[in-house]
Amino acid sequence: MTAASPRGAWLRAYEAAHQAAARGFHTFPIGRAKLPAIRSPHRDDTAGAPSCRGACGRPGHGVHDATTDPKRLDELFDAAPYATGYGIACGRGTDPLLGVDLDRKHEGVDGVASLASLAEQHGFTVPDTTVVATPSGGLHLWFVGPAGAPVRNSAGKLAPGIDVRGYGGYLVGPGSWTPKGIYQFVERRPAAELPDALLPLMLPAPEPRRAPVYVPGPRRGAALVGLVKFVLEAPEGELNNRLYWAACRAFETGVDADSIGRALVEAAVSLGHPERAAERTVASARTAPVRTCA
Structure with a gap:
């Protein structure tokens, strides 16, 4: 059983997910296609089931299953014998993880260069932070965002080749196996705070605020x-x-x-x-x- 095979990948993912959970990251098992490894318990239910985000208590709600509880994580991996990796939920807790995915797999697209150009244009420096290499040649940068900021998932919104993982999204955890290769740490350091100038670019387009409501x-x-x-x-x-x-x-x-x-x-x-x-x-x-x- 090797770490580079689907058989060995389950154990590798299990151990890495527990290590991440011990550091405060909410994790859950994913499969070789980087999708949740547990089928929805509502797949045969009638209308209304898709709105369940785990309140039913059963596993199979994807990123909403993510947990830091080692016992619950054991239960999730027991229910996912074909898991080859794990996801790390974004946007959770008082110091929420936000991910910046720099894509290099499409011809003519370089997310790393796009981020450098964005930093120069908006006058910020990309801080040293956690960096994970993807099998396709891209990079995942981890940041800590301000709690409560409504950062959502997006693809190419910031610039070509830059995707954002916010609340409701997840990053593939380092150590996860896919048919194309294994996600691996490039820089194993604490996640840096998201640059102040970058946050507004991730938020929805602003609308005029309502006039203040003056109450007697x-x-x-x-x-x-x-x-x-x-x-x-x-x-x-x-x-x-x-x-x-x-x-x-x-x-x-x-x-x-x-x-x-x-x-x-x-x-x-x-x-x-x-x-x-x-x-x-x-x-x-x-x-x-x-x-x-x-």
Whole structure:
């Protein structure tokens, strides 16, 4: 059994996925075609099943199965005997992973050159970060994005040969086997923060913000108190999403933004949210287009 064969790939993927999960990355098994390795439990269900993202408790929901729990990860790989790799979910947690996929497999397309040109055009430097080589000759760059920023998957939006993996997407983990080869680390270092100038290019096209809604004194105060309470009552795993939503709503009231942001950050921190991550989430909401705050 060798690491370069489908038989040996399962064990390699299993071990690498557990190592990534131990570092805080949400992982799940994928097959030789880089797609989820577990069939959907709803494949024979009637209408409505596609909306399930794992609430049913059964495996087979793709990236929504991704976990850092070693016991749950064992269960997923047990249900995926033909897995040859693993995916790493993007956009999760207080320091969400965002992936920049630099394509070189199409003639005349060079994602590496496109990123260098983009950096020069917008005045930013691509920081040293985790880099993974793909079997097709491309590169995956890992970044940490601000929590709550609505970065979605895209292909060629930034520039030719540059794809983005955001919330709802995933990166193929290093050590994964495909018929074309194995994904391997080029630079094994901590993921760097996404350059500030690069984030706006990844977000949806901005729309004009609605005019501030000025609420009379007592009602306005009650509304802000309600938003803080909304954050304090966040269910497990939803704290950052609630913080982002509450900040968006609060900034629309026209009340002093610094005071609002501080109150919401303090509410999140009181529940264990890292202060710096909470501040980044609130800052993202403060400048987000209206549509992304909805």
